[in-house]
Amino acid sequence: MPRHPMNSPHPRRLAFLAICVTTAITLTACTADANGTKHSDDSHAKASTSPVPKGVVTTQEASKILTTYENTNNRANKARDAGLLATVESGVVNAQPRADYLQAKTWTKKEQAEYGSPFRYERREFAIPRKGTATWFAAQATATGSKDRALLIFDKVDGTYKLVMALYTDEKAPLPALAFDKSGFAEPADPAKPVGSLAPNQIGAAFEDLVETGGKKDGAKLASTPLTKAAVKLYTNRDKQDNSKYATNRYFAKPPKDPSVYALQLANGGVLAAFPTAHTGETMLRPAFMASYKINPSKREAVYNPSSRVVIVDEYQGQALAELSPTGKAHLISREYRMVDSR
Structure with missing residues (x-):
């Protein structure tokens, strides 16, 4: 598989879209005069000379980019070669497997073997903007x-097409239909333009508010779903953990490594947004125990810092997918996290 789910504190479930792109073809119509002589209709002749709309890439180019990605990803996963992977990935989606490579030594032999198994992307469909x-x-x-x-x-990215978002969806719960223009091109949406109560570039902060405050601020603008409930549960259970007698557990929103947000118009008037999100988890000894105790890091935390310490700060980088509606709250469809650092 292209990603290893074991390190995600949340399920890696999503929903997706069936996408295709058509090619615009301009035709010249003909009519006949009183003598039966055929000639081109002027209005259609003018239309035939206008440029044929082009996409960001062609379908063939998009498929080639995807094939190059899967081939490179397979080689990088097998060798745990972060440098090679960076030639075809960027942003949060690259930070996650880099963390996997470092933490792989804490996995079972079976998990390591599964991660390095080659894969192919099948049943390909594309949504290409004009x-x-x-x-x-x-x-x-x-x-x-x-x-x-x-x-x-x-x-x-730096002149080369790289994977910047990768979210996994349950095919039994397909995403709403995308909007396409008359030439068959997908229609991007402005990430800064509000759709309902939030803009696409505001959903990440709203989601992290659920983890940091339980949804007392912008998190209240998100629809209640199993995913948002799981985020709130992290907050409500922060002082109910096994170590709570000796330490406090807190979560703090932080800027993601790459703030880029990608949004597409939906046929129903809404917007589909893929966005990054990030937070830190802080475990700190209570003052009464700081002089006598230290916290031992877990195996994954020890990959980054094996020292026992009075406070452990774990960094999580994530990506998520949401549907925004002009008349309702933003609906979180999926999210995926990795712990990418511990200090």
Whole structure:
């Protein structure tokens, strides 16, 4: 599989979209005059000379980019080669497997073998914006051995198309239909434009508010779903853990490594947004115990810092998918996290 789910504190479930792109074709119509002589209709002749709309990439180019990605990803996963993986990935989606590579030594032999197993993206479909409206495109595919669909977003980074978002969806719960223009191109949405109570670039902070405050601020603008309830549970159970007698457990929102948000118009008037999100988890000894005790890091935390200490701060980088409605609250569809550092 292209990703290893064991380190995610939340389920890696999502829902996706069936996407295709059509090619615009301009025809010249003919009419006949009183003598039966055929000639081109002037209005259609003019239309035939106008440029044929082009996408950010062609479908063939998009498929080639995806194939290059899966081949490189397979080689990088097998060798745990973070440098190689960085040639085809960027942002949060790259920070997550880099963490996997470092933490792999804490996994079982079976888990390590499964992570390095080659995969292919099958049942490919693409959502390609018109050239000039975006720099990126989306793909939907199913990885070998999985029933879940993957929503993959590729953007141009330093002149090369790289994977910048990868979210996995349950095909039994498909995403709402995307909006396409008359030429069959997907329609990007402005990440800064509010849709209902939130803009796409505000959902990440709203989601992290659930973890930090239990949803006392912008988190209240999100619809209640199993995913948002799980985030609130992290907050409400923060002082109900086994170590709570000796230490406090807190979560704090933080800026993601890459703030880029990707949004597409939906046929129902809403917007589908893929966005990054991040927080830290802090475990700190209570003052009465600081002089006599220290906290031992877990195996995964010890990968980054094996020292016992009075406070342990874990950094989590995530990505998520949500549907925004003009008339209702934003609905979180999926999210995926990795612990990427511990200090």
